[in-house]
Amino acid sequence: MHASSPFVLDSSPLKAIGLTLIGLGLLGLLVAGVGYQALSPVISGGGGILAVSIGSILYILPARLELPVAAQNNGAWQQSATARGAVGWVIGIVLTGFYILLYWFPDTLHGLVKAVEPLSQLLRNRPADQWFLYGTFYTLAVLLMGVHALLKYRNNPYQLIKTTSVMFFQLGFAFLLPGLLLFLNEPEFYFSYFWPLKYDYLFPSTVGYLVESGGGLGVFMIFWGAVLSFLATPVLTYFYGKRWYCSWVCGCGGLAETAGDPYRHLSDKSRNAWRWEVAIIYPIFGFIIITTILLWLNSWSEGKLFGDLSGGFSRTYGFFIGAMFSGVIGVGFYPILGNRVWCRFGCPMAAYLGLLQKYFSRFRITTNGAQCISCGNCSTYCEMGIDVRWYAQQGKPIIRASCVGCGICAQVCPRGVLKLENGPQEGRYAGSALIRSEDIRIL
Amino acid sequence: MFLPDQHIVIIGNGIAGATLAINLRKQSNCSITLISAESATHFSRPALMYVYMGHMRYQDIVPYADWFWQAQSINLLHDKVEQIDFSKKQLVLQQRTPVRYDKLVLATGSGLAGTHWLKANIKGVQGFVTLQDLELMQQQTQHIKHAVIVGGGLIGIEMAEMLRSKKIAVTMLVRDRLFWRSNLPEQEADLITRHIQEHGIEIRFEEELAEIIADKNRQVQRIKTVAGQEIPCEFVGIATGVKPAVDFLRSSELELDRGILVNDYFETSLPGVYAIGDCAQFSNPKPGIPALEQLWYTGRAHAETLAFTLAGTRKKYERGPWFNSAKFLDIEYQTYGFVPNNWPDAYDSLYWQHPTQPKAIRLFYEKETALLKGINLLGIRYRHDLCQHWFTQNYTLHQVMPELKAANFDPEFFKKYEPELLSLYFSQFPDQKEKTEKYNWWQLRKRLKWAFTT
DSSP states (O other), X not given: OOTTOTTSOOOHHHHHHHHHHHHHHHHHHHHHHHOTTTSOHIIIIIHHHHHHHHHHHHHHHHHHHTSOGGGTTTTTTTSTTTTTSHHHHHHHHHHHHHHHHHHHOGGGGHHHHHHTHHHHHHHXXXXXXXXXXXXXXXXXXXXXXXXXXXXXXXXXXXXXXXHHHHHHIIIIIIIIHHHHHHHTTOOOOOTTOOTTTTGGGGSHHHHHHHHHHHHHHHHHHHHHHHHIIIIIHHHHHHHHOTHHHHTTTOHHHHHHHHTXXXXXXXXXXXXXXXXXXXXXXXXXXXXXXXXXXXHHHHHHTTTTTTSSHHHHHHHHHIIIIIIIIIIIIIIITHHHHOTTHIIIIIOHHHHHHHHHHHHSOSEEEEEOTXXXXXXXXXXXXOTTOOOHHHHHTTTOOBOOTTOOOOOHHHHHOTTOOXXXXXXXXXXXXXXXXXXXXXXXXOO | OOOTTOEEEEEOOSHHHHHHHHHHHHHOOSEEEEEESSOSSOOOGGGHHHHHTTSSOGGGGOSSOHHHHHHTTEEEEEOOEEEEETTTTEEEESSSOOEEOSEEEEOOOEEESOGGGGTTOOXXXXXXXXXXXXXXXXXXXXXXXXXEEEOOSHHHHHHHHHHHHTXXXXXXXXXXXXXXXXXXXHHHXXXXXXXXXXXXXXXXXXXXXXXXXXXXXXBEEEEEETTSOEEEOSEEEEOSOEEEOOGGGTTSSSOBSSSEEEOTTOBOSSTTEEEOGGGEEESSOOTTSOXXXXXXXXXXXXXXXHXXXXXXXXXXXXXXXXXXXXXXXXXXXXXXXXXXXXXXXXXXXXXXXXXXXXXXXXXXXXXXXXXXXXXXXXXXXXXXHHHHHHHXXXXXXXXXXXXXXXXXXXXXXXXXOHHHHHHHHHHHOTTOOOOSOOOOHHHHHHHTTOOOOO
């Protein structure tokens, strides 16, 4: 009857082929992981990666295009994979398991590492290791699920540009460029990560290493990192809010906005979660600042002050924060705790950007007069667990340190009530006069 | 002024009742009790559809957590009021002991109109107004293939969207020639109609329900329309509108018409008894203003006004310029001021519509004075504060034009269509010169002194 409608096409054959390919691909990866002595892991593993990639695209395209824009969240709280059901738990356990192997038992990944060996040789002119395998998987996840996000939010230019941006920075700045640097025998460097997220980029040991091994380029890398941390970050955050980094550039943010997007509603919106957030993220930020200062003092005193503090620090912080928090909990628990657990509770860069956003920024999310119907879509789909509705239903702007400016609240609002915008700081907190607001502290 | 030990009881925890309780607490330390038979706490009624579609869970559509009500010392009672004894100032409840009040506010909301279709007790036939309706609809639509929606209004399209989310085929019976034509001008109604059809929803126009036919298990099997057509279906959604939920008061001494009759202070015919929201009916509405205001926004506005009166400052209800919003599948609809569905020659409008996408803007004005009367927006968002300002300050179309761009509220990077509307304007009003003075939103906001820091 409505055969011309894009929303009633039978797309199940494509989806079935896609799922089959994904299944075969995963099987190939499993074979590469455990049976690499019997069968070339390049064929089983490399072929598996290819099959998963093609299968994902074949599945994602019809699955998203058959749904109208307003129906993209249909079933989010009803389907097993996205509602903490059995499928969600399995995905969570597999992801967590992978991180555990990666950080503590890398030898077990030997077969998979061998599967990406040709790619590593091609890109970096050196053998693959577990970190190259991880980078390859990570980049693929951002790209494939980036396509998912592009289709899901296809009506929204802000989402299209934002998603393209994180895909570009992950592929170019966090995968190809560091590989190319190694190819040219230069130090491996990620131009899209800065102190305090990449805390060691301003540690005396890294600075010393870059100057020694990188020469002029190394000096530029140090200069780049310092300028981005102390100059570009405050300036860009003043004009655009922390979103310029967290939702547009950062690799962790990039994964959260793409692969993590189907899990954004799982973030905890309770007042208690907010209290935990404040109690954890700022101490971590303070810890990094103090440690960096102490390391420099130690370095200037030529180690007399604290001895091997740097080594000890790197081991403890790297284990608890770098591995446990950002990796295992941050990504492994996507299907259980939501997609921004690390960004919300742990990331020192997010804390730094958040303070700037709250006190020295033109950014805010404006509420449109008295149009809010308190439906809760904004709060539910806020990956940072902000109770956006609390402000919107009072006609108030949303100005929160944690807001990463992903723009999804403005996308899911059925009444078009929210708008991310940059305006004068004067009157930044002024709400609409068309609704009476509550003067109640919620934290 | 009321003494602190005054007990104010509000029946109904919808947007009107909940807003009243919260606003009253800000101004008074009286004792407040909020009673509801429907739910333990206030929830967002327009959001019920999202629970069905799986966008949210029930707890996600609850705007205020339990701690909030405790912190505000607002007493919540989940019980049904069976009877009101106005002379003893006492409520008879279904489960608990009777509750005494000093002041009573009736905020009982709306119920389904067209309940006669439910009288035959056929399984699969229901309305969609309450939380219980949601639960019933979740049960009744499992594993079904085809549904019929009776009525082409906002609840009708909500139900259709809900059913489509479960891949259930939907046929809508719409009384008009076009969807919502009784509220929208021809072009907007046509645009929305086509959008709904493109989303695989079948609409039968100028049709009404004549008969519901059940099988031997009392389960709906098919319906018959007034034109005599038969449509097989396993579910019938009655979406022919709502009416004030006041039937339980019919035998009392309270003066009722369609709703509870109130004056501009929400005072009913009985002293100390007030009514707000959907259930209230203005006994002397001003010309052009409806006696019943059955919207989320008006319920909230009624409550904000009555809170002042109950806290001791008697305040008259001033509605101010009209506004409303809705969503038709993918199309957001906003309206500011008043745009009628048809208008006499004394009025005209500036209408722009996107050639391919479902987007439109209409500026409706009085011809002689060029006074702006209303704005309709489809697929485009405008700033409520600025539009409201235009109406309260009696802007003419010519005064609006230089500020038009500042009104756009679409997300960043969206294509702006105000230039197209402006060129349409200059072609229709060749005498008008383009103003050199142009304001962006932030300049206007400062000039209008809205940028105060709270």
